[in-house]
Amino acid sequence: MSFNPFNEKPEKCEDRYLNWSKLYPVSYDKNDIDPYTKVRCILMNGTEFEAVNFSHRFFRACPNNDVRRTLSVMRRSEQQQQKLIACLKPINETVLETTISYEQLAVDLTVALAKREKDPYVKHALDFALLEDFDHLYRFSNLLEMEQGIHAEKLIGNYTEITPGRPTISEHRHPLDGVYRPGNNHTCDLATKLNVNIITAAEQQTMNYYMNQAGFYTSDLGRELYQEIAMIEEQHVTGYGSLLDVNATWYENLLMHEYTECYLYYSCYVGESDPHVKKVWEDFLITEISHLHMAKDLLKQYENKEWQQVIPGGEFPDLLAFSSQKEYIRNVLANTVWETTEREDYKNVSDVNNGADFFVYQGNICGDGENVPSHEVIERYLAKNKTDYRQESSPNPVPELADRKHDNTTVGRQK
Numbered sequence: 001m002s003f004n005p006f007n008e009k010p011e012k013c014e015d016r017y018l019n020w021s022k023l024y025p026v027s028y029d030k031n032d033i034d035p036y037t038k039v040r041c042i043l044m045n046g047t048e049f050e051a052v053n054f055s056h057r058f059f060r061a062c063p064n065n066d067v068r069r070t071l072s073v074m075r076r077s078e079q080q081q082q083k084l085i086a087c088l089k090p091i092n093e094t095v096l097e098t099t100i101s102y103e104q105l106a107v108d109l110t111v112a113l114a115k116r117e118k119d120p121y122v123k124h125a126l127d128f129a130l131l132e133d134f135d136h137l138y139r140f141s142n143l144l145e146m147e148q149g150i151h152a153e154k155l156i157g158n159y160t161e162i163t164p165g166r167p168t169i170s171e172h173r174h175p176l177d178g179v180y181r182p183g184n185n186h187t188c189d190l191a192t193k194l195n196v197n198i199i200t201a202a203e204q205q206t207m208n209y210y211m212n213q214a215g216f217y218t219s220d221l222g223r224e225l226y227q228e229i230a231m232i233e234e235q236h237v238t239g240y241g242s243l244l245d246v247n248a249t250w251y252e253n254l255l256m257h258e259y260t261e262c263y264l265y266y267s268c269y270v271g272e273s274d275p276h277v278k279k280v281w282e283d284f285l286i287t288e289i290s291h292l293h294m295a296k297d298l299l300k301q302y303e304n305k306e307w308q309q310v311i312p313g314g315e316f317p318d319l320l321a322f323s324s325q326k327e328y329i330r331n332v333l334a335n336t337v338w339e340t341t342e343r344e345d346y347k348n349v350s351d352v353n354n355g356a357d358f359f360v361y362q363g364n365i366c367g368d369g370e371n372v373p374s375h376e377v378i379e380r381y382l383a384k385n386k387t388d389y390r391q392e393s394s395p396n397p398v399p400e401l402a403d404r405k406h407d408n409t410t411v412g413r414q415k
Helices: 035-061 065-086 095-116 120-148 190-213 220-241 250-271 275-303 326-336 357-365 373-385
Strands: 339-342 345-348
Touching: 035 065, 035 095, 035 190, 035 250, 035 275, 065 275, 095 120, 095 190, 095 326, 120 190, 120 220, 120 326, 120 373, 190 220, 190 250, 220 373, 250 275, 339 357
Parallel strands: none
Antiparallel strands: 339 345
C-alpha cells in the first residue's frame, strides 16, 4: 500500500490544535482490546516523547528565534498528541499490567524490524537486544502472577511466548561495551534509517517508564526489579542510539523525525482493529504531515537542501505490522543466547578473555548472583509454586533454560 507524505497537501499546524474536550480521550477496555492495540499506543506514546525531546534539544542549540518559534509551534502539537495517546490507557490498568505490554512491544517490534533489516550489523544489534527484552517479559510476568494473581497470557494473547531468554543477570555489561558503530544516512537503506529511529525511541520510552516507576511501585522486590531492568534499557538505548548517523544536521534529523512519525501513524492506521483508536491514528497522521512539510521548508530555507537529499523518493517502505513471531525468536534464542558484546563487536562469552571488562563488571555488580533482583523474583516464585510461570508452545529451545524448577544464572554469563 504505497503512500508518500510529501505528496499530501498539509493543513496549517495551528488548525490542528485540540481543545480540552477533544484532548482527553475515551480509554480502551483492557479486558476487550487486542494486545497489539495496546502495543501501538505504547509505541506512539514513545514516538511522541522522542519528538518532543528532540525538538527541545534542537531549540536549545539554535540561535535563530524564527526557527525556535517554528519548533515551538510544532512541539505544541506533539505534546498534545502525546497527552491524548497516554490517556488511551485506562485507569484500571495497573503499572505492572502496562509493563507486560511494554515488553511485548519490545519483543515483537524488534523482530518486525529485524526481519526486514538489510544491514547485517544493525540486524545483529536488534537480534541481540531481542533476547534480553524477551527475558524481561518472563521476569515481569512471574512478578505479576506472584503479586497480583494475573496471568500475563491474558494480557498478551497467544501472540508472544513467556519463557526465559538471555537471563537478565547475564545482560549487565560494562558501558564501554555498549557503544556501536554509527550509521550513515546517505548510504543506508531508508528502512534501516526508519528502523534505527523507531527502535531508539521505543526503547527510550521503556527506559524512561521504568526509571520513573521504580520509585512508585508498591513492593520492594518490584522496585528492585524495575531498577535492574531500567539499567538494561539504558544499555539498549545507548546501543541503538549509537547506530544513528552522527553527521546528520539538526534540520536533517528534524525531517527524519517527522517522516518517521508519519510512517508510524500510517502503519498504525492500516493495522488497527479498534475503530476509535484507528481514528486517532488517522487524525494524527494528518497533523504529522503538516509537521513534515514545515520541517521540509526549514531544511530548504536554512540549509538549501531538498528533502529528497535526506529521504530519496519519499514513498514509505513496507509498513510496520505486528504479528506473532514465535519461531523467529526461538531460532535467535537457540543460536545466539550465549553472546555478549566486547566494544563494537559480538562474541560468544566463551571467547571473551577472563580479564575483560565484561567479567570485571559482572563481578562488581552481580557478584555470585544471589542478590540480583531478576533472579530473586524467580527464586521467590519457585519457593511458592515449585515451578515458574511460563506460556510456551513447546519447551525452551535452550536446554539450560528448559528446567522450570531452576533459574539459570550462567547462560551468556559464564564460560
